[in-house]
Amino acid sequence: MLSPSAAAAAPEPSAAVPVPGPSAAEAVPGQSTAEAGNPFVDGWYADPDTMVDDGTYWVFPTTSKPYAEQVSLDAFSSTDMVRWTKHSDVLTTADISWAEYALWAPAPIERDGKYYLYFAANDIQDDAQLGGIGVAVADRPSGPYEDAIGRPLVSQFHNGAQPIDQDVFIDDDGQAYMYYGGWGHANVVKLNPDMTSLGTFADGSTFREITPADYVEGPQMFKRDGTYYLMWSEGGWTGPDYSVSYAMSDSPTGPFRKIDKVLAQDPAVAKGSGHNSVVNVPGTDIWYIVYHRRPLSESDGNHRQLAYDRMHFNADGTIRRIRMQVKDNFADGNALGWRTYGGTWSAAGGRYRAGISRGGKALLDTDFADFTQDADITVSSGSGDAGLAFRVTRPGTGTDRYTGYYAGISPRGEVVLGRVNDSWTPLGSAPVPVAPGSTHRLRVTAVGSGIEVYVDDMAVPKISVTDSAHPSGANGLRVFGTGASFDNVTVSPAG
Incomplete structure (x- = not known):
């Protein structure tokens, strides 16, 4: 129970060393x-x-x-x-x-x-x-x-x-x-x-x-x-x-x-x-x-x-x-609660970093049906894209080894959305101004069969489709053919 102390001792050394940060x-x-x-x-x-x-x-x-x-x-x-x-x-x-x-x-x-x-x-x-x-x-x-x-x-x-x-x-x-x-x-x-x-x-x-x-x-x-x-x-x-x-x-x-x-x-x-x-x-x-x-x-x-x-x-x-x-927001320097499937992932400097891989995924143990998912994404050079995986089931290591959806942005200036069932089915794409090394806010809102993808400006979706193949599943992050870092990940019920 809470009790402010009149005389406190400093914590003794421990195997877990805190990362310096805000007061x-x-x-x-x-x-x-x-x-x-x-x-x-x-x-x-x-x-x-x-x-x-x-x-x-x-x-x-x-x-x-x-x-x-x-x-x-x-x-x-x-x-x-x-x-x-x-x-x-x-x-x-x-x-x-x-x-x-x-x-x-x-x-x-x-x-x-x-x-x-x-x-x-x-x-x-x-x-x-x-x-x-x-x-x-x-x-x-x-x-x-x-x-x-x-x-x-x-x-x-x-x-x-x-x-x-x-x-x-x-x-x-x-x-x-x-x-x-x-x-x-x-x-x-x-x-x-x-x-x-x-x-x-x-x-x-x-x-x-x-x-x-x-x-x-x-x-x-x-x-x-x-x-x-x-x-x-x-x-x-x-x-x-x-x-x-x-x-x-x-x-x-x-x-x-x-x-x-x-x-x-x-x-x-x-x-x-x-x-x-x-x-x-x-x-x-x-x-x-x-x-x-x-x-x-x-x-x-x-x-x-x-x-x-x-x-x-x-x-x-x-x-x-x-x-x-x-x-x-990875400010604690770790990725507790995340499970990875392929690729190289590390939390450091307040960001979750992924090396270049052919479809590496990091997933939370969630099961949302209707939701809004956000993340700040910094995309490095490469020919692929990085972004949000959602309504994921049956995850495995491999390019498209999962069932669900994926929305990503690429250094070449494009946002994509696709359905996955151990293979990739494109559902939509749109041009966006993306420069290598720049950070962009990517959002997916999924309610029933409606899926909307936003980039930076959250007033108008870049992609809006109807697809009911996958009703619910885990939320997470994915890279394909590019490296990236992620920050400020949130998932919340829609509405």
Whole structure:
């Protein structure tokens, strides 16, 4: 959970070195999503929680592996939410005498110059088993963290809540709360100022149930303009119905009545989106939802990735429904989420570069039917063209080894559109002023059987055709007989 620090330590060196770029003040405010692409870090991770510490954004996720292999936690830090540094093994089961596996949902927070990391371990199924929610402590956010009390902080079921998925929140009056619970029940407890022991409520109770409608797991608490927001996950974590809902209250202990589902799978972008946290850019009313999701082509339940999108509020404080966006400006120096088929591809200098090949492709794991796709394209010398592939299925390595469409521009001054089914069928072409080495904005809008191609001037299409051979598929980039570089790729639903 978020907690500005009074005394912060610099991130320790890591194998992942950030690429120099704009300052946090330039890069973070106003982003509509992870502008450099989701996932924003490499690897299979889930259940992210966040902390902002002296201008650095921290994300602590679960390592998404089979239970027996979930024995360590990594963290990621960034000053701009674009370039992320990995900090490996900030906490492992070797550091916790009672923890064996299922190290889940780390929740970081700072208090009085100390950094506390709450975690669940052992996935206990009843009160006879050893495990539950623990707390570790360190002198800096990157760790190393040590077991603070040598035993679980919450070791049994209370009010039916499995002791997992903890989130910690410190209110403006200094009172700390922990929200937690699986198996369809949520509890809140008070934390004493030492952050390692539980307090009591005015009625003498320790565990207060706050379960809202449709709650499954993954509570998240934040406060905005004096209102308390409780978010949680619904559905099954391995299924496409995993999603995020929320409630609002004038008290940190509720009552919490469900208002709406704000994040759900998008069959064109990703599935299983859930178990979220939030980031508030300090000193602003800019908020992001940070969550995990599963790529469309992945069926393994543990193949989850970290993503974030902008979170907006209505005038009455309610949260607008969030649509997962598809963008990549390659400012992070990588091409995470892209899969290549032939050719040579590399991300550097804020661009995605392709060498000359006979039909090299780079595709996103999307499945759009009606959409608008854009990219800035710089075409080098050569007799071919470079541009956008869309509604792609059955991709393979080879000149026309795919099914779908392609629109490209060439250094000879032409824009082309064609249909592909392991062979090329021209659908249209038009002259455009293109000089080798110049950059042009290429756009394709496809709605039903109508396909329009724009170059630079988005008011009038250069090519407009009707073709219904391929109704949906992946979006991406392609080169044919020329080298090119790409930037500012976006795909969004049409309309």
